[in-house]
Amino acid sequence: MARTIKVDYLARVEGEGALTIRFKGDKPSAVELRIFEPPRFFEAFLRGRAHLEVPDIVARICGICPVAYQMSACHAIEDALGIHPGGAIRALRRLLYCGEWIESHGLHVFMLHAPDFLGYEDAIAMAKNHREWVARGLGIKKAGNAIVTALGGREIHPINVKIGGFYRAPTVAELAALLPDLSRALEDAEMCLEWMAKFDFPAFERDYEYVALRHPDEYPFSEGRIVSSKGIDIDARDYEAHFAEEHVPHSTALHAVVLGRGDYQCGPLARFNLNFDHLGERARAAAERIHFVPPCNNPYKSLLARGVELIQALDEAIRIIESYTPPEAPAITAAPRRATGYGCTEAPRGMLWHKYTMDEAGLVEDARIVPPTSQNQKCIERDLWQLAPALAAMPHAAATRRAEQAVRNFDPCISCSTHFLRLSIERED
Amino acid sequence: MHESSLGKEVLRLVLARADEEGAARVCAVRGWIAETERLAPEAIAFHFEAHARGTKAEGARLDLALRWVEAECKTCRSHYRPEHHLLLCPACGSTEGTVLGETGLAVEAIEVE
Numbered sequence: 001m002a003r004t005i006k007v008d009y010l011a012r013v014e015g016e017g018a019l020t021i022r023f024k025g026d027k028p029s030a031v032e033l034r035i036f037e038p039p040r041f042f043e044a045f046l047r048g049r050a051h052l053e054v055p056d057i058v059a060r061i062c063g064i065c066p067v068a069y070q071m072s073a074c075h076a077i078e079d080a081l082g083i084h085p086g087g088a089i090r091a092l093r094r095l096l097y098c099g100e101w102i103e104s105h106g107l108h109v110f111m112l113h114a115p116d117f118l119g120y121e122d123a124i125a126m127a128k129n130h131r132e133w134v135a136r137g138l139g140i141k142k143a144g145n146a147i148v149t150a151l152g153g154r155e156i157h158p159i160n161v162k163i164g165g166f167y168r169a170p171t172v173a174e175l176a177a178l179l180p181d182l183s184r185a186l187e188d189a190e191m192c193l194e195w196m197a198k199f200d201f202p203a204f205e206r207d208y209e210y211v212a213l214r215h216p217d218e219y220p221f222s223e224g225r226i227v228s229s230k231g232i233d234i235d236a237r238d239y240e241a242h243f244a245e246e247h248v249p250h251s252t253a254l255h256a257v258v259l260g261r262g263d264y265q266c267g268p269l270a271r272f273n274l275n276f277d278h279l280g281e282r283a284r285a286a287a288e289r290i291h292f293v294p295p296c297n298n299p300y301k302s303l304l305a306r307g308v309e310l311i312q313a314l315d316e317a318i319r320i321i322e323s324y325t326p327p328e329a330p331a332i333t334a335a336p337r338r339a340t341g342y343g344c345t346e347a348p349r350g351m352l353w354h355k356y357t358m359d360e361a362g363l364v365e366d367a368r369i370v371p372p373t374s375q376n377q378k379c380i381e382r383d384l385w386q387l388a389p390a391l392a393a394m395p396h397a398a399a400t401r402r403a404e405q406a407v408r409n410f411d412p413c414i415s416c417s418t419h420f421l422r423l424s425i426e427r428e429d
Numbered sequence: 430m431h432e433s434s435l436g437k438e439v440l441r442l443v444l445a446r447a448d449e450e451g452a453a454r455v456c457a458v459r460g461w462i463a464e465t466e467r468l469a470p471e472a473i474a475f476h477f478e479a480h481a482r483g484t485k486a487e488g489a490r491l492d493l494a495l496r497w498v499e500a501e502c503k504t505c506r507s508h509y510r511p512e513h514h515l516l517l518c519p520a521c522g523s524t525e526g527t528v529l530g531e532t533g534l535a536v537e538a539i540e541v542e
Contacts, residue, residue, distance in 0.1 A: 002542050005450055009442055009460075009536040016434045045479055060475040063432055063468050111513055127517055127524045135522070138512060156469040413431065 018422040019403055020250075021388045028388035029428065032250040033381050035373065035412060046367040051077050051336060051358050052163055058354075058369070059157045062413055064107070067100035067148065068347030070161045071222050072354040072369075077163050079237075080341025080358055081334040088327035089165040091320050095175075096151045096158070097221040097345070098317040102144025102185070104348035105268075105306040105313070108411050109196070110137025113303050116405040117199040133195060136188040140310060143185035146178050147317060165331030175321045182321070186314040190286050193307040197290035202402075205297040206386060208379070209258060210270035213346050219278045219312055220271060222345040227274055228264065236344035239353050245374060256375040263378035266350030267410060268305035269296065280319075283312035299383060299409040306411075309348075336362025347372050349411040373412040380410050392425055399423060432468055435534060436476030436491075443486055443539055452541035455486035460536040461494040465514050470495055473534070498530040 022030040042061055046054060054073045059066035071093060078084060085093075110133065111123040120126040127134040145155050150170055152158020160167050211232065215224030227233045232242055245254040258264050272287075273294045279287065287293060287308045292301070340357040350372030357366040383406055384391075391399040400423040407421065439458065447455050458477070462470055470493035477491040500511045504523035511517070516526040 002456060002540055005446060005452075005539045005541060007442075007446060007460075007536045007539055010531060011435065011438055011534045011536075016431070042479060057475075060432075060469070060472040063472050107513070111515075123513065124515060127515055131517065131522060131524055134515065135517060138515070138517070156467065157472060 017407070017420050018424070019384065019407075020424045020426065021384070021391065022426045022428060023388075023392060024428050026389065028385055028392075031381050031385045031388055033377065033384060033407070034251045035253050035377065043367045043369055046356075046364050049364050051080075051356070051362040051364060054356065054364065054367075055161050055163065056159065059161070061369075062371075063156055064104050064413065065100060065347045065349065065352075066157050067096055067152070067161075068345055068352045070158065071097060071345045072343045072347075072352045073356070074161065074163055074343070075222055075345060076341045076343030076354040076356050077358070078334075078341065079343060080339040080356060081163070081337065082339075083164060083332055083334045085165050085332050088169070088325060089331065091324065092151060092166060092169065092327075094221050095147060095317055095320045096161070098313040098320070099144045099147025099151065101309060101313040101348050102317070103141050103148065104144075104411075105310050106137055106141030106144055108348075108408075109192075109303060109306050109310070110134060110141070113306075113405075113408055113411075114196065114199075116401070116408060117196075117201075117303070133192065136192055139181070140185045140189055140192070140314075143178070143181045143314065146181060150174055150178060162331055164333050165327070165329075167330060169326045169330040171326065172324060175324055179318060179321055182314055182318050186282075186311065186318065189307065189310040189314055190282075193286050193290060193304065193311065196303055196307050197292065199303070201298060201300045203298075204300060204383075204386070206299070206383065208270075208297060208299075209261060209264040210273045211258070211264045211266045211375075212270040212274045212351065213344060214274055215278070217278070219275050219280070219283075219316075220346050226344060226351070228258070229270075229273060230258075230261070232258070235342075236353065237342040239342070239344065239370075240355075243370075245370065251377070253377050254374045255378040255381075256370060257378060263382050264375070265299075265379045265410075266372055266375050267302065268309050268348070269299065269302040270350065271346060272296070272305040272308060279308065279312055280315050282315045283308050286311050299406070302409045302411075336360065349373065349413070350375060371413070373410075376410045376412060380407055380412070383409070391423075396423065396425075399425070432472045433476040433480075435468070436473050436478075437480045439473070439477055439491065439534070439536060440480045440484070440486060442536060443489075444484060446539055447485060447541050450541060453485065454542045455489045455539060456542060457490045457492065457540040458486075458536060459492050459538045459540075460534065461496045462534045463496050463498045463530070463532040465498050465511060465532045466534065467513065493534070496530075498528060498532055500526045500528050502526045
């Protein structure tokens with residue numbers, strides 16, 4: 001007998017994380033970051049589903065970077081099918097990715113990370129004294145949202161992406177309508193980078209291994225080889241031979257490592273360090289004006305890397321739109337076949353690697369997804385090890401804030417909220 | 430992907446209430462989410478369904494209505510929809526305002542057997 005129970009429950013929408021630092025004397029003996037990440041059941045969710053459904057299913061995994069999930073899935077499945085959409089379809093995909101980078105970096109830089117540097121509780125408090133910068137940030141983010149809406153069909157979870165291309169290609173006029181706001185956002189992003197360059201960046205450096213895609217001619221979005229600052233140079237299909245994910249007892253998130261070496265960093269600072277020579281003229285000039293050039297090993301300056309990538313993505317979006325001619329067909333098709341495919345693309349927060357095995361009918365037999373947050377987890381913990389003595393010397397509220405800022409350098413999926421960390425500092429005598 | 434944390438939190442609440450009521454199965458969950466949160470209801474439902482596998486809420490629908498929340502500018506009294514909880518009046522630029530409604534995510538009813 002069915003019945004309805006009335007409930008009166010209101011949840012605040014925020015991330016969820018905890019950091020425990022243990023000390024023996026004055027030395028840290030353990031640093032444990034617990035970030036909730038969906039365990040592997042999303043991979044189980046995909047088994048038995050038709051390959052054509054995958055882009056729409058994985059788009060729901062993350063509201064901030066659905067395009068990244070869709071693009072990695074499309075590239076992996078197209079790899080299995082043996083097709084490689086080019087021309088206008090490829091340009092439109094880069095444009096869609098520009099939109100996601102703009103909205104994601106815009107949100108992170110202006111709403112979440114800048115308040116950390118300026119000493120505000122959140123963007124709401126920051127807006128009272130820096131209204132014009134917050135307004136510029138919102139304008140930049142809106143320009144990215146408009147690209148995703150025009151190309152993806154809606155703002156938050158695009159529905160126009162399919163294996164082989166798009167369900168519908170936009171008209172020249174639809175894309176041209178975006179140009180005024182994009183041009184204004186590009187000028188604002190250049191101004192904002194100059195403003196952010198004056199922030200007080202904590203003195204902190206580490207010898208990172210940076211990992212990112214590298215393409216022969218372009219700043220990377222969806223294509224290229226996986227390279228590292230310590231000599232890795234591989235195809236996406238060889239990822240598992242060089243990287244592994246480890247279970248750690250204190251967290252649901254897996255920790256990715258370079259086999260035989262340990263933690264590594266992916267994301268904007270990694271891309272910037274490994275692909276500076278592929279930045280467009282405008283982004284490169286903006287970086288050089290503030291003397292921000294590789295090598296940079298200060299994770300707090302990932303803020304500037306995001307600022308440079310905002311300029312890069314806005315500039316590239318404008319160039320794609322200005323030279324756009326609609327494709328003859330919005331997508332190419334291919335018959336399913338038994339195969340395994342690999343795809344790796346650059347989500348705003350770092351590399352997102354997918355692998356799918358399909359049967360003859362195109363049903364997914366196996367799926368593996370390695371998100372950027374799990375790739376950066378160990379790296380974040382290593383940063384916190386180095387930061388631990390300074391945190392222990394601070395008042396608890398200030399230490400929590402500084403630890404959040406250090407985690408936010410990596411823009412993990414959890415930091416969609418301003419305050420997300422429960423910090424415990426324990427001492428063993 | 431904090432949609433996943435939210436889906437898990439909603440499931441935790443729903444299962445606790447179902448247990449309190451002695452229900453054998455949860456069939457549906459209804460509530461709302463404020464547009465200020467910039468989250469798609471179906472994405473939270475997707476994570477809820479994934480977390481619910483193997484529990485008495487397996488197969489239950491999570492229906493969240495998207496609710497628009499307005500703010501009133503204290504300076505010029507105009508009404509607008511704040512983005513990301515930011516009080517920034519598009520008419521006069523004031524950062525002083527009042528949110529006219531609840532934000533966040535709410536669960537209002539659970540259908541059980």
